[in-house]
Amino acid sequence: MFQSFDSTADPSHGPARLKALRTAMAGAGVDGFLVPRADAHQGEYVAARDERLSWLTGFTGSAGFACVLKDKAGVFVDGRYRLQVRQQVADVFTPVDWPEVQLGEWVLENLGSGILGFDPWLHTVEQVEHLTEVFADKGITLQPVENLVDAVWDDQPDAPNAKAFAQAVEFAGESHAVKRKRLGADIAATGASAAVITLPDSICWLLNIRGADIPKNPVVQAFAILHADGRVALFIDPAKCADLADHFESDIEVHAPDELIDQLKALSGSVRLDKSTAPMAVASVLTAAGTTIDYGAEPCALPKARKNAKELAGTTEAHLRDGAAVANFLSWFDDNSESGISEIEVAKYLEACRTATNQLKDISFDSIVGAGPHGAVIHYRVTHDTARTLQSGEIMVVDSGGQYADGTTDITRTLAIGPVGDEEKRAFTLVLKGMINVSQLRWPKGLAGRDIEAFGRRPLWLAGLDFDHGLGHGVGVYLSVHEGPQRLSKVSHVPLEPGMILSNEPGYYKPGQFGIRIENLVVVEEAPSLEGGDDHRQMLQFRTLTYAPIDRRLIVPDMLTQDERDWLNTYHKECFERLSPRIQPETLDWLSQATQPI
Numbered sequence: 362m363f364q365s366f367d368s369t370a371d372p373s374h375g376p377a378r379l380k381a382l383r384t385a386m387a388g389a390g391v392d393g394f395l396v397p398r399a400d401a402h403q404g405e406y407v408a409a410r411d412e413r414l415s416w417l418t419g420f421t422g423s424a425g426f427a428c429v430l431k432d433k434a435g436v437f438v439d440g441r442y443r444l445q446v447r448q449q450v451a452d453v454f455t456p457v458d459w460p461e462v463q464l465g466e467w468v469l470e471n472l473g474s475g476i477l478g479f480d481p482w483l484h485t486v487e488q489v490e491h492l493t494e495v496f497a498d499k500g501i502t503l504q505p506v507e508n509l510v511d512a513v514w515d516d517q518p519d520a521p522n523a524k525a526f527a528q529a530v531e532f533a534g535e536s537h538a539v540k541r542k543r544l545g546a547d548i549a550a551t552g553a554s555a556a557v558i559t560l561p562d563s564i565c566w567l568l569n570i571r572g573a574d575i576p577k578n579p580v581v582q583a584f585a586i587l588h589a590d591g592r593v594a595l596f597i598d599p600a601k602c603a604d605l606a607d608h609f610e611s612d613i614e615v616h617a618p619d620e621l622i623d624q625l626k627a628l629s630g631s632v633r634l635d636k637s638t639a640p641m642a643v644a645s646v647l648t649a650a651g652t653t654i655d656y657g658a659e660p661c662a663l664p665k666a667r668k669n670a671k672e673l674a675g676t677t678e679a680h681l682r683d684g685a686a687v688a689n690f691l692s693w694f695d696d697n698s699e700s701g702i703s704e705i706e707v708a709k710y711l712e713a714c715r716t717a718t719n720q721l722k723d724i725s726f727d728s729i730v731g732a733g734p735h736g737a738v739i740h741y742r743v744t745h746d747t748a749r750t751l752q753s754g755e756i757m758v759v760d761s762g763g764q765y766a767d768g769t770t771d772i773t774r775t776l777a778i779g780p781v782g783d784e785e786k787r788a789f790t791l792v793l794k795g796m797i798n799v800s801q802l803r804w805p806k807g808l809a810g811r812d813i814e815a816f817g818r819r820p821l822w823l824a825g826l827d828f829d830h831g832l833g834h835g836v837g838v839y840l841s842v843h844e845g846p847q848r849l850s851k852v853s854h855v856p857l858e859p860g861m862i863l864s865n866e867p868g869y870y871k872p873g874q875f876g877i878r879i880e881n882l883v884v885v886e887e888a889p890s891l892e893g894g895d896d897h898r899q900m901l902q903f904r905t906l907t908y909a910p911i912d913r914r915l916i917v918p919d920m921l922t923q924d925e926r927d928w929l930n931t932y933h934k935e936c937f938e939r940l941s942p943r944i945q946p947e948t949l950d951w952l953s954q955a956t957q958p959i
Contacts, residue, residue: 363724368744370419375451381513392475396427401482403638406575409518413510419449440829441739465495474500481505481642489641523573525581525601527608534671537569544660545591553655554630558585562841563661577726596621626650635659666847667860672838679768684908685943686714692951698778704730704743715763725762725842732757736876753779758876773880777914788869789915794820795867796879797925803888806899810853817867833864861885881907908936910955918959930958
């Protein structure tokens with residue numbers, strides 16, 4: 362199995378570890394210390410060695426940070442983790458609702474004045490500049506220090522050392538030589554001589570490589586300098602690249618990681634750096650060397666997000682393969698959901714269905730399998746300690762995905778376990794209406810995620826309801842299941858462009874009772890012109906990638922408009938047509954029933 366059900370959170374360790382950290386803080390002469398979840402590469406997902414936030418606090422969510430002061434330790438989490446953090450941390454830590462409460466405001470209120478230490482490799486230029494501005498003339502000084510968590514973490518795991526491997530051009534769509542030359546020319550056009558790249562998925566995309574340094578994400582940890590002439594200096598343990606000599610060619614030079622600082626100092630001319638992803642330490646080295654920094658978007662970000670034709674063809678196939686596996690699972694679930702099975706058994710069978718494709722490389726994240734009140738924990742992770750037996754009358758959230766050589770999938774279905782109450786059905790139908798609204802949307806080119814995400818919330822808002830997570834995130838192709846810069850979010854300013862893949866996943870969560878989420882992946886494409894429309898105005902739309910039935914037993918048909926009903930019936934018809942040749946024979950009758958029109 363790719364998924365473990367061992368409990369990794371133990372609040373009992375928190376007090377002793379917090380005390381040790383505070384002793385290290387006193388030794389370093391700081392009054393506070395920041396503990397982010399990020400690693401030096403600033404990706405969302407981190408290796409075991411970099412799980413500092415989890416080690417210190419017990420909180421295992423994929424986003425958050427802590428600020429430890431002499432007499433208070435705040436753990437900052439967004440709406441996805443409000444329930445989880447309170448279950449996982451000891452009472453020596455104070456959960457803080459972020460972003461409603463900003464770090465700077467909290468520090469000013471709780472520290473007053475003093476020195477706040479931070480590891481400059483674990484915080485971006487943007488983050489440090491923002492805090493510096495907040496603390497200006499307020500009596501608080503930001504001070505870079507050696508990592509104080511590492512100083513007290515006696516059994517810290519070793520750095521990951523899995524070998525990297527080549528991603529075939531048939532899936533990548535273009536060679537790394539072409540990518541390097543094209544992006545190098547873009548760098549030269551800005552007047553810069555080079556760009557520093559820190560995000561693992563950007564480096565993997567640029568060089569057409571993959572790896573296994575991060576669980577569930579096929580990336581390698583590395584830094585890179587892309588020169589304007591297309592040459593790349595790659596900073597990585599050379600042993601990881603032992604099988605890539607022929608793939609890399611002469612324009613890619615492999616250097617040990619400890620050579621990065623000297624290579625940064627040797628750069629001349631203007632150097633492109635992304636404030637939102639580059640560690641402060643990189644900017645400090647360049648500044649100290651007298652190098653001119655050209656702050657701007659990391660050169661791989663948008664090209665990686667705009668999938669080419671080969672990538673889209675591959676991920677379309679991957680989603681159909683995955684959809685058939687999910688259909689096989691859903692058929693089994695309906696036969697067994699009231700037979701006393703547990704959440705763990707559900708997760709195991711779902712993974713087995715994907716494994717049976719014989720093409721699964723990994724799951725794209727630990728499957729979220731939450732029944733009843735566990736469904737309200739947005740990123741619930743089932744363990745041997747928490748697993749519930751499914752109960753008739755409950756609903757269950759199943760959020761999962763697979764990593765295949767040709768694509769990355771992410772799908773959520775909310776499922777009925779026997780007869781379900783009217784409140785759950787009403788909420789489910791409101792969530793479904795939001796998902797359909799976004800699926801049907803057409804919009805003028807140039808709009809960003811923030812401009813359209815409200816369409817997924819409108820039915821809930823009209824009922825006085827909402828959910829505390831973004832409507833959708835970007836998704837890679839055999840890369841990270843959470844990919845930027847594209848998002849369907851209130852804070853996303855990046856215009857949506859053809860080829861971008863996003864999730865469409867509205868939800869509703871009633872703490873202690875139930876949760877609901879419905880998720881399909883969609884890809885942005887140009888919309889055909891309509892009779893009577895503006896000929897000069899380019900419009901965009903979404904094409905659905907995910908195909909698997911939506912539980913019709915949870916829908917209140919009278920709440921759907923005729924347009925919404927038509928969309929759902931058409932979607933289910935396409936589910937049957939696309940999946941029926943791929944599913945197990947015993948699933949066919951179930952699929953036929955599950956996709957009947959309403």
